[in-house]
Amino acid sequence: MLDNEFHISKDARASLVSLVCPKFAEHSTEKDTMRSLMELRELLNTLGIENGEQYVQNRKSVDPATILGSGKIKEIADQAKEEGSSLLVFDCELTSSQIRNIKNLTGLSVVDRCHVILEIFSQHARTKEAKIQIEISRLQYLLPRLSGFWTHLSRQKGGIGVRGGEGEQQIELDRRIVRERIEFFKKELDEVRKSREQQKKKRQNKAVTAALVGYTNAGKSSVMNRLCGVEVLEENKLFATLDSTYRMLNPDTKPPMILIDTVGFISNLPNTLIDGFKTTLESAIEADLLIIVCDISDPNYKKHLEVTQQVLSELGVENKEQMIVFNKKDLHPDPLGQKIILRTNPDSFLVSTYNEEDMVNLKASIINHFLDKQEHYDLFVPYEAGEAHSKVVSKTNVLATHTHERGIFYRVRVPKFIFNPLDLNKYILAPEDPLIEEFINE
Structure with a gap:
């Protein structure tokens, strides 16, 4: 995995890590955990990443530093290395400090379920709007975890000449860059949404x-x-x-x-x-x-x-x-x-x-x-009302017709939002209209 680029290498072999813990949502029972792990395997398959063994620990509570505890993490890492894995994938969401702690303990690349889903989304998005939204989501996920992924955390030198003072920490600079990119993409997304709103009004x-x-x-x-x-x-x-x-x-x-x-x-x-x-x-x-x-x-x-x-x-x-x-x-x-x-x-x-x-x-x-869901209408349109006949045939769903010496009966169904602008209300037959009896009897 290239940490600085935040992408998961397709050449990596992944070992899966999870737990069964009553206090952990979606992992409170063994059945829940196994179902979630099976889904995680499918997510990795979607990325084209080879799946290795899975490691599950039963715990009464979650270790805040490493999820499973340092001893268990080292044990899992040793077994993962033996099977040729270079990547540990946790079936839960990890914090920045948890990522950093586990990487320091294991010497392996570490990602979580959220990271895997974001990687899939970034690869599969096709429209401009989806690409922008997923990039915003990716950066929002990355922002609080920079110290867990980034390795270039040394201070930059500021000022002029060799004797310049200490500048910003690299991590602070990185955070500022990520925040600026989020704001940039949000503005772009607003423009795309405005365009889509205009298209939606045309389709309405x-x-x-x-x-x-x-x-x-x-x-x-x-x-x-x-x-x-x-x-x-x-x-x-x-x-x-x-x-x-x-x-x-x-x-x-x-x-x-x-x-x-x-x-x-x-x-x-x-x-x-x-x-x-x-x-x-x-x-x-x-x-x-x-x-x-x-x-x-x-x-x-x-x-x-x-x-x-x-x-x-x-x-x-x-x-x-x-x-x-x-x-x-x-x-x-x-x-x-x-x-x-x-x-x-x-x-x-x-x-x-x-x-x-x-x-x-x-x-x-x-x-x-x-x-x-459409409304039914019984219409009687005189022969001379040519435009009205055209509207009935082209804009409504005609269920039945019957010719009369003075015009044509239509039984139609159509949504109100389409019928009302057609200006056909004057041709609607009232229930008591004697002509409607003739139409019904036919």
Whole structure:
């Protein structure tokens, strides 16, 4: 690992370190710790880093200096070196002093779970906004930990000539540089957000949106590809998708229906990335429907659903309309178990992205969800009102028509926000209008 560049070398072999401690969130039981370590291995696989052995200690309390205590840390380091590891990865968030203490004790490079996630995010971000937000998160994580990573902490000489006085400590200079970079990127982010707000206003009331959300690697991109007939990157890796991707779900409805693929959630999300998630997930905040995709084949799927609801709550969208899609049913061979899951989660869907019928049914359900929310109108438009006929056909979903000697009956459904500006209110048939009986009887 190049400490000064804050990047994890892909050539490193990593040994994983964790603990079971009743007082430590997400590691209070052995089951929690093993689940989290398995996830950490997948995160390292996403970075292309070779996984070594994992070391877990049961403790009543966390050692403030080294997490596990100096004796245990030295023991782990000796075993890690024997297996050829040059990197210790802790499945928790470390402070600057903890990083420095463990490095001094072991002579190995030391990173934590947060550092690994930040590294993945920095490599996978594609849009300008995501790149800026992740760089801010990375610098905010780095700022309080500079003394743990930086090795050039000697004082600089100040003044003129050989006899100049002591200048700033290098660490203080580094901190000032990092703070200035954070402020610079925040200003850039504000400009990008202003541009996006303008684009959002242009799109407003021109489409309805459904956002695919859920735990990372649940198969959201695969679902989008099958529903929209597109090719969004889909990999069996955590955080393969970091940027929101927009695709047309159904261009034939009025308004068009758009599907959004979003970044996956994960447990133990670092505090420095919370704002980054909120920025990347603003598309989900604005969506009309949240489609929660959950990998039914994962033994921890219940935990994944909990984390998803927790993140949605933090985003303030927990009360938005939701639909749960249990994906990868082909990898869950227990039919009885599948039925129990569906029974305990009403209005949910069980699908495999490799099953065409599943995808056709799911797409129809999403489209019908939006159509059922639309208002129904019975219209009678005289033949001479040519512009009105054009608006009805091009701007509304026509369910039925019937010709009359004086005009055309239309039964349509369309959202109010689209219907009201069309200036078609004068053609609405009142329930008591005698013409409506003729239309209904037809």
